[in-house]
Amino acid sequence: MSKAKNAIVLVGFMGTGKSSVSKLLSERLGFMRVDLDDEIEKFEGRKISDIFTESGEPAFREIECKVLASILMNGERKIIATGGGAVLNPHNRDLMLTHGWVVSLTADARHIIERVRNDHSRPLLQGGVEERVNKLLEQRKHAYDFADFSVDTSRMTTEEVADCIIRQWEEHA
Numbered sequence: 001m002s003k004a005k006n007a008i009v010l011v012g013f014m015g016t017g018k019s020s021v022s023k024l025l026s027e028r029l030g031f032m033r034v035d036l037d038d039e040i041e042k043f044e045g046r047k048i049s050d051i052f053t054e055s056g057e058p059a060f061r062e063i064e065c066k067v068l069a070s071i072l073m074n075g076e077r078k079i080i081a082t083g084g085g086a087v088l089n090p091h092n093r094d095l096m097l098t099h100g101w102v103v104s105l106t107a108d109a110r111h112i113i114e115r116v117r118n119d120h121s122r123p124l125l126q127g128g129v130e131e132r133v134n135k136l137l138e139q140r141k142h143a144y145d146f147a148d149f150s151v152d153t154s155r156m157t158t159e160e161v162a163d164c165i166i167r168q169w170e171e172h173a
């Protein structure tokens with residue numbers, strides 16, 4: 001990463017640990033932390049699941065795109081945890097690469113399913129977590145390939161993932 005860049009941007013499938021790892025990175029590096037989903041909820045004044053139910057996924061994606069741009073354009077140094085589908089829009093991918101160092105977190109299906117199984121806040125996984133994770137993972141299998149750096153988190157703790165990202169950032173930035 002060029003340290004001139006203002007953001008470390010975490011991308012990856014649901015349950016790869018973007019939100020959790022962003023907290024550790026923020027504490028360790030002293031950068032502010034922004035979770036795209038939290039910002040969307042603040043901006044809209046409603047939960048992600050309600051946006052999906054009341055307005056539909058295409059409307060959610062439009063809001064996600066606007067909120068991401070506003071976060072990335074603001075020049076303060078920060079760690080950004082994106083939502084798993086934010087990378088589907090090519091415009092979002094361009095913005096992330098232009099303004100940030102993009103880190104992809106991955107995990108195998110088994111670990112993802114274990115991590116998200118008891119959390120009912122993700123609308124895309126309602127009504128059959130295993131089946132939905134497997135189907136979406138297949139659909140999105142190359143969606144995160146554009147990142148600058150990638151970490152397989154399957155057998156790592158969140159602390160180990162944060163260590164790995166910080167090491168890479170300090171050595172190669």
Ligand SMILES: Nc1ncnc2c1ncn2[C@@H]1O[C@H](COP(=O)(O)OP(=O)(O)O)[C@@H](O)[C@H]1O
Nearest residue numbers: 013014015016017018019020115153156157158
């Ligand atoms: N490397 C990891 N090892 C074990 N559990 C993890 C790991 N990363 C995340 N988790 C757990 O998985 C769940 C989803 O993590 P979260 O950070 O919300 O992922 P994301 O934001 O990528 O969807 C949380 O309960 C979190 O504690």
Ligand SMILES: O=C(O)C1=C[C@@H](OP(=O)(O)O)[C@@H](O)[C@H](O)C1
Nearest residue numbers: 013014015037083084085122123
């Ligand atoms: O993969 C997706 O399309 C989504 C991922 C979620 O974020 P996490 O990846 O943090 O779970 C959230 O943005 C929304 O439920 C849609």
Ligand SMILES: [Mg+2]
Nearest residue numbers: 018019081083
């Ligand atoms: Mg998250």
